[in-house]
Amino acid sequence: MEKDRGEADVEIxxxxxxxxxxxxxxxxxxxxxxxxxDCEITLDAQHRGIERMMEGIxxxxxxxxxxxxxxxxxxxxxxxxxxxxEKGLNIEVPVRAQYMRVIINELERLTSHLIFFGHALEIxxxxxLGMRAFIARExxxxxxxxxxxxxxxxxxxxxxxxxxxxxxxxEMRKKALTMLKPAAEYLADYADRILKDAMVMSRxxxxxxxxxxxxxxxxxxxxxARASGVNWDWRTEIDDFKHFDWDVxxxxxxxxxxxxxxxxxxxxxxxKIVEQGFKNLPEGEIRNRDWKLGKMPVTTCYHExxxxxxxxxxxxxxxxxxxxxKCRTPTVTNLGSMEVACLGEHLTDAVLTLASCDPCLCCTNx
Amino acid sequence: xxxxxxxxNAVHVMLVYSxxxxxxxxxxxxxxxxxxxxxxxYKVMLTWNPRxxxxxxxxxxxxxxxxxxxxxxxxxxxxxxxVAAVGSCAINGNVFYNIGGDFGPSDEVAGPLAKVxxxxxxxxxxxxxxxxxxxxxxxxxxxxxxxxx
Amino acid sequence: MDYINxxxxxxxxxxxxxxxxxxFLGIERKIQARIQQRIGPPILTPGTWSILKFWYxxxxxxxxxxxxxxxxxxxxxxxxILFVLWLTNPEWWGILSLATLVAIVGIMKAxxxxxxxxxxxxxxxxxxTMPYGDVVKGAVTKGKIRRFFEGQSAVRFIKHITIASFxxxxxxxxxxxxxxxxxxxxxxxxxxxxxxxxxxxFTIPGFIGAVVYFVGYVAxxxxxxxxxxxxxxxxxxxxxLEYGAHARGNYYILRGVWMFVLSSLFVTLFFxxxxxxxxxxxxxxxxxxxxxxxxxxxxIIVSVLSAFGPILxxxxxxxxxxxxxxxxxFGVLLAL
Numbered sequence: 001m002e003k004d005r006g007e008a009d010v011e012i013x014x015x016x017x018x019x020x021x022x023x024x025x026x027x028x029x030x031x032x033x034x035x036x037x038d039c040e041i042t043l044d045a046q047h048r049g050i051e052r053m054m055e056g057i058x059x060x061x062x063x064x065x066x067x068x069x070x071x072x073x074x075x076x077x078x079x080x081x082x083x084x085x086e087k088g089l090n091i092e093v094p095v096r097a098q099y100m101r102v103i104i105n106e107l108e109r110l111t112s113h114l115i116f117f118g119h120a121l122e123i124x125x126x127x128x129l130g131m132r133a134f135i136a137r138e139x140x141x142x143x144x145x146x147x148x149x150x151x152x153x154x155x156x157x158x159x160x161x162x163x164x165x166x167x168x169x170x171e172m173r174k175k176a177l178t179m180l181k182p183a184a185e186y187l188a189d190y191a192d193r194i195l196k197d198a199m200v201m202s203r204x205x206x207x208x209x210x211x212x213x214x215x216x217x218x219x220x221x222x223x224x225a226r227a228s229g230v231n232w233d234w235r236t237e238i239d240d241f242k243h244f245d246w247d248v249x250x251x252x253x254x255x256x257x258x259x260x261x262x263x264x265x266x267x268x269x270x271x272k273i274v275e276q277g278f279k280n281l282p283e284g285e286i287r288n289r290d291w292k293l294g295k296m297p298v299t300t301c302y303h304e305x306x307x308x309x310x311x312x313x314x315x316x317x318x319x320x321x322x323x324x325x326k327c328r329t330p331t332v333t334n335l336g337s338m339e340v341a342c343l344g345e346h347l348t349d350a351v352l353t354l355a356s357c358d359p360c361l362c363c364t365n366x
Numbered sequence: 367x368x369x370x371x372x373x374x375n376a377v378h379v380m381l382v383y384s385x386x387x388x389x390x391x392x393x394x395x396x397x398x399x400x401x402x403x404x405x406x407x408y409k410v411m412l413t414w415n416p417r418x419x420x421x422x423x424x425x426x427x428x429x430x431x432x433x434x435x436x437x438x439x440x441x442x443x444x445x446x447x448x449v450a451a452v453g454s455c456a457i458n459g460n461v462f463y464n465i466g467g468d469f470g471p472s473d474e475v476a477g478p479l480a481k482v483x484x485x486x487x488x489x490x491x492x493x494x495x496x497x498x499x500x501x502x503x504x505x506x507x508x509x510x511x512x513x514x515x
Numbered sequence: 516m517d518y519i520n521x522x523x524x525x526x527x528x529x530x531x532x533x534x535x536x537x538x539f540l541g542i543e544r545k546i547q548a549r550i551q552q553r554i555g556p557p558i559l560t561p562g563t564w565s566i567l568k569f570w571y572x573x574x575x576x577x578x579x580x581x582x583x584x585x586x587x588x589x590x591x592x593x594x595x596i597l598f599v600l601w602l603t604n605p606e607w608w609g610i611l612s613l614a615t616l617v618a619i620v621g622i623m624k625a626x627x628x629x630x631x632x633x634x635x636x637x638x639x640x641x642x643x644t645m646p647y648g649d650v651v652k653g654a655v656t657k658g659k660i661r662r663f664f665e666g667q668s669a670v671r672f673i674k675h676i677t678i679a680s681f682x683x684x685x686x687x688x689x690x691x692x693x694x695x696x697x698x699x700x701x702x703x704x705x706x707x708x709x710x711x712x713x714x715x716x717f718t719i720p721g722f723i724g725a726v727v728y729f730v731g732y733v734a735x736x737x738x739x740x741x742x743x744x745x746x747x748x749x750x751x752x753x754x755x756l757e758y759g760a761h762a763r764g765n766y767y768i769l770r771g772v773w774m775f776v777l778s779s780l781f782v783t784l785f786f787x788x789x790x791x792x793x794x795x796x797x798x799x800x801x802x803x804x805x806x807x808x809x810x811x812x813x814x815i816i817v818s819v820l821s822a823f824g825p826i827l828x829x830x831x832x833x834x835x836x837x838x839x840x841x842x843x844x845f846g847v848l849l850a851l
Contacts (some may be wrong), residue, residue, distance in 0.1 A: 013722045015645040016435055017415045020748055023388055026649050030657045034670075035831075038657055042649040045431050046385045048462050049472045056467030060485060067460050071389025071493065115392060118399065123748040125401075125739055125826030134400035152389040152493050168758035199740070199825055213571055322467070347667070348828050351749040362388050372567035373816050376560045401553035406544075409560045414751050416640070417577075417759030420568075434646035444760045445573040 005039065005343065006037040008029045012347065016045055020123045020351050023361035025335075036350040039339050043332075046365040048363045054314070054325035057084060057157070062314075062322045069327070070363045071152050072115060073305045077107045077327075077363075079157045080303040080312045086159065088299035088316070091291045096284040097161035098240040103277040104148060104156045104166065111140050112306040113270075114187075116358045117194070119259065120277060123355055124203050136190050149257060161287030177278050186272045191264045203258040208353030210341040211254055218337035221330045222308025224357045228254035229263040233260060234304035243280075245274045249257035256356040263358075287303075293320030305330055305359050329363035373420075373511040376504070377410045380419035380443070384436050384479075386426030386460070388491040390453035394423060396440055396496050403496040410503050416442040419502075420510060424483070427455040428464050428476045440483055447512035450487040451479040452499060457488050517606075520766030524792035529597055531790075531807065532779075537562030539814045544699025545658070546818035562771055569764035576759040578638040585636045587647025589765040592629045593772055595622050600776045603783040605791055607701045616687055616697045619780065623683070626773070627676045630744070634754035641751060658666070665830055668753030671744040672831060675734075679741055679836050683731025685843030689724030690715050690784050692850040699783070706787025709802050716785040725785050730839045732777055740824030741832065748826055760791075768774070778810040780782045 009031035013325040016024035024045035027342075030038040050069055066081040067074045079101060086093060098220050118133035141151050148154035148166045149198045156166045168176065194200060210220065215228040226233070229252040235241045236248065249265045251258045298315035308330025334357040374478050397405045398412045401414040405412075413419055416439045428436060440449070454460040458467045479485055487506045488497055540562035547556020580584045600624050601607055608614045608669075638644065642664040650656075690695045694705045701712060706711050715721035728765045734741040745753035758766045783789045793799025827835065 008472075008657040009659055010667075011661045012664070013643055013645070013649065013661065014649055014749070015641050016432065017382055017414075017439060017641060017645070019751060022391070024383060024385070026645075026647055028649065028655070038655060040655045042647075043655075045647070047430065047431065047474055048385065048429065049474050052469050053462070053466050053472055055469055058467070068387045068389075068461055068492075071392055074387070074389070076464040077387065085650075088606075097753050125742070125746070125748055127547070128551050131399055131401055131553070132397065135402070135552065138400060138402050151495065152392065199823075201824055202831060203828070215757070241392060292439075309755065344496070346828055346830070347750050348743070348746055358571065360388075362386070369571045372564045373569065375557075375564035375569045378565075401551060404548075404553040404555070406556045407554040409556055409564075411556065411561065411565075414641075414747075416754055417757060418763055431647075438640050438646050442759075445576055448847060489656065 006032065008032050008037045008252065014351065020355055022119055023359070025094055025359070025361050027354060029347060034346055036342055036347060037343055039342055040320060041335055041339055041354075043335065043361065043364055046362050048193055048366065050366040051325050051327065052324050056321050056323070059316060059320055061323055063158070063311060066327075067153055067155060069366055070360055072112045073307070073363060074153050075105050075156060076303055076305045076310060077199045078155065079105060080301050081157050082157045083301045083303070084299050084314055085296070085316070086313050087295040087301055089291055089294070091160050093161055093286055094285045094288055095242075095282050096310060097244075097286045098279050099243065099281050100162050100166060100168070101157050102240050102244065103274055106273050106277075107140055107144055108154070109306045110267055110270045111137055113267050114140075116244065117260070117264060120352070120355055121194075121200070123352055124200060126200055129197070131202065132190055132193075136183070136187050139179060139245070143179050143183075144277060145170070147176065154278070158287070160289060160291060161285070161327065164286065167286050173278055174289070179273060180271070180278070181333070184275075186273070187267060191267065193266070193347045195261065204260060204352070206339070207256045208341045208356060209253075209255045209347060210337055211251075215254070215337060218340060219333040220337040220357075221333060222257060222305070223249075223262045223266060224334050224337065225252045227258040234302050236311055238303065244276050246273050256353060259356045268293065269273055288306075294318065297322055305363070307331055307360055307363075327366060328334070329360070329366070331357070331361065331364040335359050335364070369386065371394045371513045374507055375409050375454045377421060377507055378413045378419045379421045379423055380413055380439075381414055381423045381425070382436055384392060384424055384426040384432045384456075385429035386424070386453065386455040386462075388443055390425035390455070393493045393496055394425065394499060397499050400496070402510050403500065405500055405503065408500065408503065410507075418454060418457065419443050419444070421448045421485050422504060423450050423452050424479050425452045428479055428482050429474050430476045431474070433476045433482060436482065446510060448484045448510055449479070450489065450502060450506060453494055454487045454490060457490060460492065471496055477486070511515040519539055520792075521606045524604055525601055527792045528600055528604055528790055532600055532772050532775050533768065534595060535807065535810070536567055536768060536775040538771075539765065539774045540771045542811075543814060543818040543821070546815060547822040550822040561768065562668065566764040566767050569767070570761050572760040574760045577637045577759065577762070578640065579757060580638075581636055581842055585633070586762050587631055588633055589758075589762060591835055592626055592763070593769050595625055596769070596772055596776050598622055600779055600790070603780060603789050604697055605700075605703075612698070612701045616691055616699070618645070620684060620687065623680075627672070627680065630672045630754050631669045631676075634665045634672060637665035637754060637757040639665060639756035641756065664750045665754050665756055666745055668750050672754065675741075675744045678833060679734040680731070681836060681840040682727050682843060683735055685758075685840055685847065686724050686728030686731050687784065689720055689727070689843065689846050689850055692847050693718075693720060700790075702784060703787055703789050708799065709788065712787055714786045720846045720850035721785060723842060723849065725781070727839050727843040727846065728781060728785070729813065729816065732781070733811060733820065735777060736774060736817070738817055739821040740827045742826055743828060744834060746826050774814055777809060778813040779806070781813055782806055782809045798811070806846075
């Protein structure tokens with residue numbers, strides 16, 4: 001049953017600088033006696049005009065900008081942008097490069113989910129468990145720094161393969177496996193600890209329910225939709241992931257607790273994928289140099305960012321410059337569906353609901 | 367004398383994100399909320415209220431849409447105050463101010479931070495490591511302690 | 516009436532409260548940090564040095580319809596709170612028979628109401644007046660007023676006053692029931708001399724009273740988990756948002772002194788050791804030292820609890836508060 005937007009006495013705008021908002025956006029809540037009856041979100045604070053900047057630049061330079069659309073999902077933006085050219089010009093990627101792309105992407109997904117836990121627990125008010133999320137996250141950041149050279153913005157995929165500095169030596173591979181083990185155990189313990197804490201669970205249980213029909217109608221994507229029963233994950237359509245054995249997590253409650261639990265269970269699946277990746281990493285080349293840039297019609301590509309469905313499309317002209325770049329990111333629709341889910345809640349719970357879809361506004365506004 | 371001692375022993379910082387990719391933001395939050403880096407042990411505490419802050423940390427190239435809010439928050443901080451530009455975007459605009467195709471670089475950027483506010487300290491990096499941010503705080507605090515009100 | 520002793524004890528107690536209050540703020544932050552597995556700030560930083568630093572900042576006029584009243588609320592409330600401490604001083608018990616629990620409860624109520632006035636008078640830049648173009652043609656225009664965060668905080672404080680203050684009042688009431696008198700003098704005398712004490716805390720109804728008083732203590736300080744009126748998750752800081760420079764220092768003092776005074780009241784009521792200022796005998800000095808040492812107990816327990824508690828919203832707060840009130844009523848019945 002659809003929630004109605006009702007009458008209101010008071011408006012409380014939540015400003016663009018606020019501890020509950022990691023990135024600037026402006027929700028206006030309309031309250032009737034502390035219960036939210038309507039909500040309007042203004043989403044244009046971080047518009048940088050990325051698509052206009054891309055028109056006419058060489059495709060390698062385009063990749064520097066694409067990576068900096070977002071700081072938390074930078075790897076998947078770059079990978080998808082590179083895939084457009086590979087799909088359009090039929091460039092094959094060697095298997096070792098596919099493995100490394102998946103490993104670094106999944107490790108970034110893990111750090112993104114851990115920031116979400118830290119942030120959500122801060123909003124609930126539980127600073128202690130929020131800080132434990134950062135303790136759990138740090139070993140993975142250090143591992144990523146050793147694998148690729150930077151803690152954020154790894155610049156790992158390039159057209160035809162991966163960058164040579166992201167190619168791990170045998171020693172690095174063994175070191176990565178030993179670094180993963182204690183970090184994975186800590187993460188599993190931490191996940192257990194959150195799920196067993198009665199006070200935290202009582203704050204997030206039954207809040208901000210998004211039913212399956214609403215999720216489909218407002219096109220919610222990613223873990224937000226999978227927590228409401230919609231069974232779709234773009235990683236099942238991508239060839240690189242077919243080397244690994246993993247499950248898609250689908251829950252059916254649709255409240256804030258299920259959105260948190262869906263991400264927790266995804267973290268455990270990610271650890272499985274990364275461990276398989278390091279164990280079975282095949283030898284071989286890392287870059288295919290056997291191609292030429294030329295005219296390419298507009299090609300589209302979908303991928304699974306940590307927050308949902310990512311869409312990139314562009315074409316190339318004769319000189320290899322980017323034309324008609326278009327990018328659409330998951331939070332546009334996720335925040336829209338949260339605008340509906342937060343109706344009928346108390347103001348504190350409504351702010352928590354908006355944060356529970358893990359909005360990434362820099363992606364949304366490009 | 368008591369003035370310098372108290373200003374060196376308790377510093378409040380406030381973070382404002384003015385539009386970049388938010389990678390620097392996450393690293394600053396790592397400084398404050400992560401027990402690995404823990405800037406509180408160096409007597410620097412995070413606040414979200416400009417009336418309580420001494421140092422303003424700004425990340426991101428300043429976008430025209432956020433510029434009025436940034437200036438209003440800067441005006442709201444009581445004297446003496448300092449501004450620190452964190453990350454390459456705040457120092458020189460990074461990719462958004464300097465790279466562009468047929469239409470040139472982005473129209474939405476009001477410029478690097480130095481064009482909008484008086485900057486006292488710069489932290490370079492894309493993103494800067496948490497250790498660099500802490501080192502900058504250690505450099506900026508003695509400047510704050512000597513300022514006349 | 517010994518005027519010299521009266522004046523000396525009053526001034527000394529006020530100085531003790533003004534010194535130890537900010538130290539308690541630092542101890543709270545340090546204990547929370549150690550529980551969070553990090554080093555945390557030095558003990559004097561969040562309290563003492565912060566206050567001195569704020570006093571050296573340049574004063575400004577806050578955004579408020581009555582800025583002078585907004586600033587003067589703070590010293591007035593600190594003075595009112597100090598009266599709670601002074602009423603437990605034996606030198607004051609002879610004056611006009613005012614040293615009763617009813618007077619203390621009245622002062623507590625005044626402190627709570629002060630927050631409502633504070634919230635009504637503050638207009639921070641961080642909420643409605645943030646310069647951002649969101650009220651434009653085509654935007655939703657429901658709602659008769661656009662309310663600031665501080666106004667919402669004032670509304671929540673009113674609810675907080677009506678619901679979450681019950682535990683501390685019942686906690687204070689239990690010693691009165693046991694002693695059959697509301698005079699502080701009688702409650703202290705009931706527990707015996709300093710050298711052979713039998714505190715109320717070590718009896719069953721007294722212990723129940725202490726537990727209920729502790730829950731009420733956390734609610735009075737608006738510390739986690741009873742911090743819905745000042746919630747950092749949505750109201751940033753609530754009513755005191757516009758305090759800056761010297762007023763921010765005064766606000767920290769207010770919080771610190773309240774922490775000390777309520778803990779000192781606990782020691783007087785439940786341990787039977789009032790803060791006697793008598794520097795002529797060893798007995799007098801040791802009584803004061805013991806009193807101050809025992810005031811450290813409650814803030815330490817509060818710090819540990821607040822590190823583990825999230826913000827509870829009203830629908831969880833009502834059952835918690837009523838539950839502890841019921842336990843308190845049971846304690847009253849036992850005491851009869």
